[in-house]
Amino acid sequence: MIAPATLADLPAFRIGHAQDAAAATGCTVIVAPAGASCGVAVRGGGPATRETDLLRPENMIEAVHAVVLAGGSAFGLEASCGVMDALAERGIGFQMAGACVPIVTGACLFDLLVGAPAHPDKAMGREAAERALADGYDGAAVAQGNVGAGTGATVGKLAAPEAAMKAGLGWSALRLGDLVVAALVAVNALGCVRDSQGRWVAGVVGPDGRVADPLEVLARGTAAQAGGEGGPVANTTLGVVLTNARLTKAHATKVASLAHDAYARAIKPVHTMNDGDTVFVFASGEVEAGADVVGVLGAEAMEQAILSAVMSAEGAYGLPAARDLA
Amino acid sequence: MIAPATLADLPAFRIGHAQDAAAATGCTVIVAPAGASCGVAVRGGGPATRETDLLRPENMIEAVHAVVLAGGSAFGLEASCGVMDALAERGIGFQMAGACVPIVTGACLFDLLVGAPAHPDKAMGREAAERALADGYDGAAVAQGNVGAGTGATVGKLAAPEAAMKAGLGWSALRLGDLVVAALVAVNALGCVRDSQGRWVAGVVGPDGRVADPLEVLARGTAAQAGGEGGPVANTTLGVVLTNARLTKAHATKVASLAHDAYARAIKPVHTMNDGDTVFVFASGEVEAGADVVGVLGAEAMEQAILSAVMSAEGAYGLPAARDLA
Numbered sequence: 001m002i003a004p005a006t007l008a009d010l011p012a013f014r015i016g017h018a019q020d021a022a023a024a025t026g027c028t029v030i031v032a033p034a035g036a037s038c039g040v041a042v043r044g045g046g047p048a049t050r051e052t053d054l055l056r057p058e059n060m061i062e063a064v065h066a067v068v069l070a071g072g073s074a075f076g077l078e079a080s081c082g083v084m085d086a087l088a089e090r091g092i093g094f095q096m097a098g099a100c101v102p103i104v105t106g107a108c109l110f111d112l113l114v115g116a117p118a119h120p121d122k123a124m125g126r127e128a129a130e131r132a133l134a135d136g137y138d139g140a141a142v143a144q145g146n147v148g149a150g151t152g153a154t155v156g157k158l159a160a161p162e163a164a165m166k167a168g169l170g171w172s173a174l175r176l177g178d179l180v181v182a183a184l185v186a187v188n189a190l191g192c193v194r195d196s197q198g199r200w201v202a203g204v205v206g207p208d209g210r211v212a213d214p215l216e217v218l219a220r221g222t223a224a225q226a227g228g229e230g231g232p233v234a235n236t237t238l239g240v241v242l243t244n245a246r247l248t249k250a251h252a253t254k255v256a257s258l259a260h261d262a263y264a265r266a267i268k269p270v271h272t273m274n275d276g277d278t279v280f281v282f283a284s285g286e287v288e289a290g291a292d293v294v295g296v297l298g299a300e301a302m303e304q305a306i307l308s309a310v311m312s313a314e315g316a317y318g319l320p321a322a323r324d325l326a
Numbered sequence: 327m328i329a330p331a332t333l334a335d336l337p338a339f340r341i342g343h344a345q346d347a348a349a350a351t352g353c354t355v356i357v358a359p360a361g362a363s364c365g366v367a368v369r370g371g372g373p374a375t376r377e378t379d380l381l382r383p384e385n386m387i388e389a390v391h392a393v394v395l396a397g398g399s400a401f402g403l404e405a406s407c408g409v410m411d412a413l414a415e416r417g418i419g420f421q422m423a424g425a426c427v428p429i430v431t432g433a434c435l436f437d438l439l440v441g442a443p444a445h446p447d448k449a450m451g452r453e454a455a456e457r458a459l460a461d462g463y464d465g466a467a468v469a470q471g472n473v474g475a476g477t478g479a480t481v482g483k484l485a486a487p488e489a490a491m492k493a494g495l496g497w498s499a500l501r502l503g504d505l506v507v508a509a510l511v512a513v514n515a516l517g518c519v520r521d522s523q524g525r526w527v528a529g530v531v532g533p534d535g536r537v538a539d540p541l542e543v544l545a546r547g548t549a550a551q552a553g554g555e556g557g558p559v560a561n562t563t564l565g566v567v568l569t570n571a572r573l574t575k576a577h578a579t580k581v582a583s584l585a586h587d588a589y590a591r592a593i594k595p596v597h598t599m600n601d602g603d604t605v606f607v608f609a610s611g612e613v614e615a616g617a618d619v620v621g622v623l624g625a626e627a628m629e630q631a632i633l634s635a636v637m638s639a640e641g642a643y644g645l646p647a648a649r650d651l652a
Contacts, residue, residue: 002545045580176545198524218622219328219502254371258597261590271584272618292598296544
């Protein structure tokens with residue numbers, strides 16, 4: 001029986017957001033204070049990432065301490081530097097004689113053309129990490145919508161910029177016996193988002209005020225330009241699968257690949273040259289489970305999280321959100 | 327306007343099937359007599375492939391002469407040897423002084439436990455190549471269903487082997503202006519297949535004689551075993567995107583990755599450790615088009631081809647097909 005769960009069912013992970021709502025950017029930090037196995041799959045054509053090489057199964061690091069999702073395009077990688085400082089001060093990191101080096105991986109999405117051209121910086125990264133580690137943290141209460149890395153996130157940029165919609169950050173969690181698999185995602189896609197019944201709920205707003213079918217937008221030819229290289233449409237959907245499963249780095253990498261199937265199911269088009277779509281997997285290792293089962297549940301949770309991200313978003317920066325069209 | 331097309335609209339490619347229906351195995355050969363740009367994306371956990379290293383963008387070969395999809399698990403790679411012979415006799419290949427080396431890449435699917443434990447051999451590969459190159463070839467008439475690499479293909483192996491269904495080979499083609507993008511696929515998946523309305527049309531046959539929701543099968547726990555490593559459930563969906571677009575090897579690789587999104591949309595679960603899911607892209611270079619547009623159309627054609635593969639299949643080897651349940 002697959003049942004709903006919450007992020008509180010994964011006590012090995014602590015999640016914090018920080019944002020600048022006026023500038024339309026922010027970051028979300030997932031901390032594993034004791035370290036956790038981590039994998040990644042980068043499937044977009046324009047990613048911005050850090051510390052992904054050490055995630056390769058053949059490389060040495062076995063425990064990662066934080067995954068940082070941030071706006072600000074590649075400038076947003078700065079937020080991870082503030083996360084490192086916050087973790088190192090608390091003794092969270094890879095211990096080498098007298099040194100403590102927090103292993104902080106992450107990726108950024110492009111929100112520079114929404115709101116002001118600001119980006120998450122060291123102070124914002126530190127703030128998000130400190131919120132994640134604060135007393136009274138409640139995983140079940142992690143905010144969704146226009147928060148953290150989802151603050152400046154938008155969807156439906158296949159056509160004119162003014163036809164796009166506001167999206168945001170969402171999460172979902174599932175349980176199968178002792179196994180808990182959750183997904184957290186900031187949806188900032190070129191394409192349109194559909195629900196599990198196939199209805200388009202966010203994306204390009206058509207002349208009738210409803211979300212257009214992205215293939216029809218493509219066929220009208222606007223997408224032929226928007227989908228070309230070098231256009232101003234820089235996108236990226238950033239996700240993290242969190243689980244209490246015991247996964248090797250290799251299996252975490254495989255689960256990350258499987259979770260991208262949720263992007264394919266809920267977003268169209270996705271994984272284009274103009275998306276930097278990335279999924280991390282963060283596994284704390286308390287429960288024995290096969291990579292396929294974790295991957296299938298991870299894709300399911302991710303699909304729900306994507307929908308939650310767009311349904312939780314509020315209209316902002318001149319763009320409507322899904323709830324405004326209902 | 328995206329319009330239907332056929333394989334006859336891609337005259338640079340010639341397709342031939344050969345099979346042993348009694349043994350439930352076969353192969354499908356796509357020949358590009360003048361050579362074509364080729365890329366590949368392998369996303370299943372258990373692939374069987376040949377000549378995929380030379381497809382890497384940094385490697386030398388720029389023109390591939392055939393893609394071979396075959397049953398027989400890794401034994402089926404033998405079919406490509408017969409294809410090489412047939413092409414070399416006709417002077418189709420990479421010319422080096424007096425030598426002519428046909429560049430033949432390909433992948434295999436697992437059908438050894440259906441019918442007799444035979445596999446496509448050199449003679450069968452040659453036969454398929456000769457049919458592809460025969461006078462009177464008509465791309466619009468390329469057969470679908472229990473033919474070629476789809477001869478022994480089945481789906482829905484998440485539960486007991488006797489609950490699986492027969493699948494096969496399908497194709498579809500689309501046109502957008504001068505650009506033609508087609509997909510051909512042999513569907514042999516662990517998971518279940520759904521149509522564009524989300525209805526399960528082939529997969530695990532439930533106690534009520536209908537196709538079960540694969541997540542419910544998973545939750546019943548049978549899949550926890552079936553999805554584990556080392557089980558007898560070896561699967562693989564093999565696809566090829568064919569297009570008249572001009573694509574570099576790098577862009578062909580990207581398009582192959584995008585086409586896997588069709589697998590995610592039409593098959594669940596897919597890309598597991600027990601699938602060797604692979605997509606090749608074969609681009610003949612007559613029409614200028616961006617990788618994203620070709621990729622989006624390729625995914626669309628591939629999704630239709632997957633559905634065509636299961637709807638064209640006929641019940642065989644004790645297993646029903648989708649048309650038997652209607």
